[in-house]
Amino acid sequence: MLTKLNHHFPPPLPIKNSTFNTSKVRKQRPVSDSFVTMTELVLPNDTNTLTNLMGGRMMHLMDIAAAIAAQKHSNRIVVTASVDNVSFRDPIRLGNVVTLQAQVTRAFASSMEVHIDVWAEDIPSGTKMKTNEAFFTFVAVDQSGRPIDVPEAVPETPEEIALYEGALRRRQLRLVLAGRMKPSDAAELKALFELA
Numbered sequence: 001m002l003t004k005l006n007h008h009f010p011p012p013l014p015i016k017n018s019t020f021n022t023s024k025v026r027k028q029r030p031v032s033d034s035f036v037t038m039t040e041l042v043l044p045n046d047t048n049t050l051t052n053l054m055g056g057r058m059m060h061l062m063d064i065a066a067a068i069a070a071q072k073h074s075n076r077i078v079v080t081a082s083v084d085n086v087s088f089r090d091p092i093r094l095g096n097v098v099t100l101q102a103q104v105t106r107a108f109a110s111s112m113e114v115h116i117d118v119w120a121e122d123i124p125s126g127t128k129m130k131t132n133e134a135f136f137t138f139v140a141v142d143q144s145g146r147p148i149d150v151p152e153a154v155p156e157t158p159e160e161i162a163l164y165e166g167a168l169r170r171r172q173l174r175l176v177l178a179g180r181m182k183p184s185d186a187a188e189l190k191a192l193f194e195l196a
Ligand SMILES: CC(=O)SCCNC(=O)CCNC(=O)[C@H](O)C(C)(C)COP(=O)(O)OP(=O)(O)OC[C@H]1O[C@@H](n2cnc3c(N)ncnc32)[C@H](O)[C@@H]1OP(=O)(O)O
Pocket: 063, 067, 078, 079, 080, 081, 082, 107, 108, 109, 110, 111, 112, 137, 139, 141, 145, 146, 147, 174, 175, 178, 180
């Protein structure tokens, strides 16, 4: 059982560029409100010629679970903006039960980082292992597809706080890789390499 820390983290921030909230202070939601768990059975149509779950099918399931988490946080339509590295460590077999767990780690202005864990379970043999882990980024949009501000995401447990704190570095890395941020502006990312 995870211990909830009894404080507000971070403090409320003034809202900027909001098109839907006229109040001065941005709404906050615990990251745990966005938690999603999704369970699927691997069927023949999901597999390759070795009868293992296809990578593309896995990415599809991850995208759906993560998008639902981002929707729960923002109460908005969300679109996938980027997917960080996804490694396929161990094959997931035909007949396995796949469980995906997704939760928002941090919200920025209109974008949210979502962390996803994937587990594969072979019920007859009683084995269960974590097979994948990834970070997806979603952007909340209005009916015209324009980005719109989302509530602050408030981490409460030590695990949630660690993910929250790492999210800024990961955001800078993905924006640099996408050509949307100059490396010289990625201060937290640079600090990480200077420490190493
Ligand atoms: C659920 C699905 O599968 S949806 C289908 C797949 N996805 C799509 O079709 C999305 C297509 N892309 C888009 O609609 C647009 O590029 C958007 C909405 C993602 C971004 O629109 P832009 O006009 O570039 O908006 P803008 O520059 O203001 O950026 C908006 C936010 O997106 C973030 N963003 C944009 N590109 C990326 C990226 N590659 N990686 C991470 N975040 C990104 C920005 O950092 C910004 O975040 P912030 O508001 O929290 O600071």
